[in-house]
Amino acid sequence: MTSALLLVGAPINMGGLSLALPAEQIAKAETEQSVPQSTSPAPGVPGPAPAPPVPTADPKAAPLDPPQAATPASTDPELMEMTVTARTKTPGDPLERANALSFEVTQAVDRAVVGPAALTFAKIVPLPVREGFGNFLFNLQEPKVFVNFVLQHKIGKAAETVARFLINSTIGVGGLFDIAKRKPFKLPRRPNGLANTLGFYGVKPGAYLFLPIVGPTTIRDIIGSSIDQLLLPLAVGRPFNRPEFTLPITIGRTLDRRAYFDDELRKMREGPKDLYSARRDLYLQMRQDEIDDLKGRPHTPIRPTLAPVPPAKATEPAPAQLPPPEAEPAPTPTPPNAEPSPLIPPPAPGTTDRG
Numbered sequence: 590m591t592s593a594l595l596l597v598g599a600p601i602n603m604g605g606l607s608l609a610l611p612a613e614q615i616a617k618a619e620t621e622q623s624v625p626q627s628t629s630p631a632p633g634v635p636g637p638a639p640a641p642p643v644p645t646a647d648p649k650a651a652p653l654d655p656p657q658a659a660t661p662a663s664t665d666p667e668l669m670e671m672t673v674t675a676r677t678k679t680p681g682d683p684l685e686r687a688n689a690l691s692f693e694v695t696q697a698v699d700r701a702v703v704g705p706a707a708l709t710f711a712k713i714v715p716l717p718v719r720e721g722f723g724n725f726l727f728n729l730q731e732p733k734v735f736v737n738f739v740l741q742h743k744i745g746k747a748a749e750t751v752a753r754f755l756i757n758s759t760i761g762v763g764g765l766f767d768i769a770k771r772k773p774f775k776l777p778r779r780p781n782g783l784a785n786t787l788g789f790y791g792v793k794p795g796a797y798l799f800l801p802i803v804g805p806t807t808i809r810d811i812i813g814s815s816i817d818q819l820l821l822p823l824a825v826g827r828p829f830n831r832p833e834f835t836l837p838i839t840i841g842r843t844l845d846r847r848a849y850f851d852d853e854l855r856k857m858r859e860g861p862k863d864l865y866s867a868r869r870d871l872y873l874q875m876r877q878d879e880i881d882d883l884k885g886r887p888h889t890p891i892r893p894t895l896a897p898v899p900p901a902k903a904t905e906p907a908p909a910q911l912p913p914p915e916a917e918p919a920p921t922p923t924p925p926n927a928e929p930s931p932l933i934p935p936p937a938p939g940t941t942d943r944g
Contacts, residue, residue: 681797682869688799692865695801696858699847704854707847719845721765726842727778728757728764729829733820734781741781741789741883749776784813788880797869805872 679685711719731754738747753769753776761768769776787809788794795808803811822830829835847854861867881887 679866679869681794681873683796684798688797688869689865691799691801692868695799695804696864699854703844703847704851707844708851710841710844711848714845722841723845724757724761724767725764726838727767728754728761729821730780731757732824733817734779737781737783737786738779740786743883746779750779752776753778782813782817784810784817785879785883787813788876789883794873794876797873799865799869805868807873807876810876 682688731750735747735750735754738744738750752774756769756774756776757764757767760766767778768774770778792809794810798806798808798811800806800811803814806814822835857864857868
């Protein structure tokens with residue numbers, strides 16, 4: 590109670606002396622101060638009684654000045670900015686600080702190690718070899734794609750996936766050549782997985798995550814992709830369950846994808862200042878577009894051009910701008926492995942491979 594009273598009385602309490610004095614005492618003190626005092630009283634005559642002390646402001650009580658002298662906390666720009674920043678949270682990204690830090694670390698490692706290694710890998714390994722390597726890996730994923738199309742009630746696409754697998758496994762020499770996408774078959778490559786199936790049945794994406802190796806993902810996507818990665822080793826066994834086989838393949842696939850998207854990654858870094866937020870929003874929107882495509886919902890798909898486009902020659906005149914046809918737009922090229930990249934969001938489903 591004493592502390593509360595002191596706190597309430599602080600603005601009107603000066604050095605512990607109350608200002609609520611009687612009016613008679615204040616008048617008497619003022620009268621005594623106005624009467625001139627003799628400097629040396631007569632001997633034997635008592636001097637006048639000393640005047641009672643008049644309450645004066647204690648210099649030590651400066652912090653207890655009236656509140657109008659202080660700046661309210663609500664008008665301090667710095668305090669206001671700190672308050673707003675602390676309360677602002679991005680929906681769907683509860684771990685934004687940790688994710689942004691992981692993103693920055695991944696970018697730094699990419700600039701110092703992964704990027705130069707990927708460009709060196711691309712110079713050493715010829716492009717046809719890398720394409721054949723990617724075709725072979727994607728052909729191994731066709732059974733998984735088939736199962737998920739069946740679970741999504743896409744029987745026509747499931748049948749095309751089976752045809753692709755049979756054609757590329759035989760005529761395509763074990764999947765080294767993607768013959769199925771050429772004439773006369775024209776069967777496009779369609780990535781699919783359990784994460785899409787979960788979204789098709791209404792499973793929400795959950796919290797957004799940016800993992801150092803996996804890259805942009807969500808709780809739903811990381812669960813689905815983890816189960817997808819286990820299907821081949823469990824169904825086939827050796828050599829797909831041996832680290833000496835899977836580790837070099839994973840490294841080669843990562844370097845090939847990183848080299849393929851080097852130009853696009855440079856453009857991304859020259860774009861928005863808040864690259865993390867831009868990449869996160871794009872990833873989440875593209876994943877939602879994929880689910881909407883499976884459900885047949887109308888939407889405006891986001892299909893950014895991820896493949897590097899060679900610059901036009903300066904001597905060639907610019908082609909005339911023709912109105913776009915009403916047919917479905919051309920699919921965006923996809924790298925052979927069709928796996929998410931730690932730096933670039935994955936392409937939308939239904940896309941075809943490069944070349």
